[in-house]
Amino acid sequence: MLQILNVIKDRGSRYAVSGGPVRNTEDIAAFLKTLKSHKKFAKATHNSWAASLCDGPQRNDDGEAGAAAAILRMLEREGLTDHIVVVTRWYGGTHLGGDRFRHVTSCTRAYLEALAKGV
Template identity: 50%
Template sequence: MSDLIRLGVILTDRGSKYAVTGARVTSRSEVDAVLTELKQDRAYAKATHNTWAAVLPQGALKADDGESGAGIVILRMMERAEMSDHVIIVTRWYGGKKLGGDRFRRVQDAVRAYFDDRGIGH
């Protein structure tokens, strides 16, 4: 299977918890395999959202998984960092309070933490 880079829960905001995970991928089928592998962990399978983006040789892909607009946030950050052949997944466990626009800032914070862990400029 893929080599998941799982940072776990890296921040909380008003009860919502955010985690970030990534892996090297070169195809949609590899993205799907990474998502399947991640969701074998019941905590991730039960998460409210597993939002992701991937930059592949054949183009960019993203999915909001119910967190409207979050996939494009991840994708834009990956493109700015010139990160390719990779998928980044931001997982959110909803804490009961709506975050409004702050939810996008938390997604950005999660992606930045992943970049920092990987030594990638952003």
């Protein structure tokens, strides 16, 4: 599991990104359970995720409407299959409006770049 903490800070909200290989819904569930076993991630406001599986995509906005679709589009553009990306947000008390989507895509991009570098 690759985790990149504190990718973005904006008006009190903080974002992080995590990801790793998955092959099926059981792997997704195990990945999310492992991620949320860390107290910091369990207390997050949103853990939005998308997984591009060979047998079809899976996603969950976790209350951050549209976030999973943005993650999935980026995975599909990269041609990355059997992989999950989770963008975590700790809400800081100020609504970010459309900037939330910019932050979700920036986090996902940071993850994909780290993955390409073999970090």
